[in-house]
Amino acid sequence: MANDLSTPLTGRRQRLRRGTGRTHFPVARVLFGIIALIAIGVVLRLVLVDEPNGGLPTIEAAITNTRASNSVADSAASRPATITADPMQYPAGTMPSDAGVGAETGPAVSNAATILADLTEETSNGAIPRISSSGETPFAAYKYPFDLASAPGPKIAVIVTGLGINEQGSLDAIGQLPDLVTLAFAPYGKALEHTVAAARGGGHEIMLEVPLEPFDYPQNDPGPHTLLTGEPPRQNLEKLFWLMARFGAYTGVINNMGARFTASGADFAPVMEELGSRGLGYIDDGSSNRSVAEQLATSNKVPFARAGTVIDANPARASILSALASLEAQALDQGSAIGIVSALPISVQALSEWAAELDSKGIALVPASALMK
Structure with missing residues (x-):
């Protein structure tokens, strides 16, 4: 008893740990390692992957025009560039x-x-x-x-x-x-x-x-x-x-x-x-x-x-x-x-x-x- 009282506190803690059989888990080091791996992965993706949209989600949608169209203008726009009509009409x-x-x-x-x-x-x-x-x-x-x-x-x-x-x-x-x-x-x-x-x-x-x-x-x-x-x-x-x-x-x-x-x-x-x-x-x-x-x-x-x-x-x-x-x-x-x-x-x-x-x-x-x- 007297021995325990006169023993430094550090020594008492070491004996207690040996007595219980429990080991210390390095949580902080593990978290730091995970964060480092994530950062390395992001850097490698940016360098090696050609992704102009930066990983942003995209969707394709058809565009429709609800306005009543003019048949003359619409038909003209869809024709080929070669013109075979009267040359006086298209100088x-x-x-x-x-x-x-x-x-x-x-x-x-x-x-x-x-x-x-x-x-x-x-x-x-x-x-x-x-x-x-x-x-x-x-x-x-x-x-x-x-x-x-x-x-x-x-x-x-x-x-x-x-x-x-x-x-x-x-x-x-x-x-x-x-x-x-x-x-x-x-x-x-x-x-x-x-x-x-x-x-x-x-x-x-x-x-x-x-x-x-x-x-x-x-x-x-x-x-x-x-x-x-x-x-x-x-x-x-x-x-x-x-x-x-x-x-x-x-x-x-x-x-x-x-x-x-x-x-x-x-x-x-x-x-x-x-x-x-x-x-x-x-x-x-x-x-x-x-x-x-x-x-x-x-x-x-x-x-x-x-x-x-x-x-x-x-x-x-x-x-x-x-x-x-x-x-x-x-x-x-x-x-x-x-x-x-x-x-x-x-x-x-x-x-x-x-x-x-x-x-x-x-x-x-x-x-x-x-x-x-």
């Missing part, structure tokens, strides 16, 4: 993806259904029109090839505006309207490539709607990138370039609102000068008597026309038919007339029915470009 240097659109419908138009590379300039905003190296203008290349000599009598041109925002509504309108009707597209649609291709495939000449500042802006706002009075010309031109890059193959532009802007020569002049240098036309929608568009177009050699009648200012069938009758009277009195109509279903239907009977009245329906000076 050399055109883009096959665009040239195929409208191959089964519409007239055999040389350039109206294509975007010509030589008439395109790449910018930071996208491709915008320009005059070609040979001097050909987008206005001349993309207009409907109408022979004025074939219509010596009174002539009427109708421009349908507001297309492109509602895709299905635009496609329905394009399907109903005769190809001599000019179509103007707003620059804000999500499926502009689809709807514009359908219009070009149907033989229509097309225009770009450009939002211009009205007198009550911003209470009445024509949309993003509106050209404004009092801003530096460069800033307005940058907006114009963005708008011009939304789609291609248009003959020119038409204003959307803009009573204040079109009345300001200082603000409007740089825009009209740009249109002239790029070979584009301009149509004034006739909404403002203070517009200086005609003077600026003349000085910049821009093909120009001014619309005289808003056909569906009152979007009721009786009022639309009355406006169309007034348009006929104007054409009989002055030799020609231009009307503006929106893409409302009731307006499109009334216009289509009216156009079918126009020839019997001795009046020719013509594209807008045919009446632009």
Whole structure:
């Protein structure tokens, strides 16, 4: 007993361990070894295994389009690149993806259904029109090839505006309207490539709607990138370039609102000068008597026309038919007339029915470009 009391504590512990027969298990060393093995395995996998996804789980899923497709555009996209159609319809240097659109419908138009590379300039905003190296203008290349000599009598041109925002509504309108009707597209649609291709495939000449500042802006706002009075010309031109890059193959532009802007020569002049240098036309929608568009177009050699009648200012069938009758009277009195109509279903239907009977009245329906000076 005295011995145990005088023995150091370490010696007592050793005797106790020998007495019980238990051994110490090195848990910490084992855990460290396991962790080391795991780390070595990860490093070897990264070095030796070619796995670009890093071991992330992957799955393959089919992508389907629930949108109602355009049969003309879809059939063109699925065709081989070799083209055996009329060579005048698909001139050399055109883009096959665009040239195929409208191959089964519409007239055999040389350039109206294509975007010509030589008439395109790449910018930071996208491709915008320009005059070609040979001097050909987008206005001349993309207009409907109408022979004025074939219509010596009174002539009427109708421009349908507001297309492109509602895709299905635009496609329905394009399907109903005769190809001599000019179509103007707003620059804000999500499926502009689809709807514009359908219009070009149907033989229509097309225009770009450009939002211009009205007198009550911003209470009445024509949309993003509106050209404004009092801003530096460069800033307005940058907006114009963005708008011009939304789609291609248009003959020119038409204003959307803009009573204040079109009345300001200082603000409007740089825009009209740009249109002239790029070979584009301009149509004034006739909404403002203070517009200086005609003077600026003349000085910049821009093909120009001014619309005289808003056909569906009152979007009721009786009022639309009355406006169309007034348009006929104007054409009989002055030799020609231009009307503006929106893409409302009731307006499109009334216009289509009216156009079918126009020839019997001795009046020719013509594209807008045919009446632009």
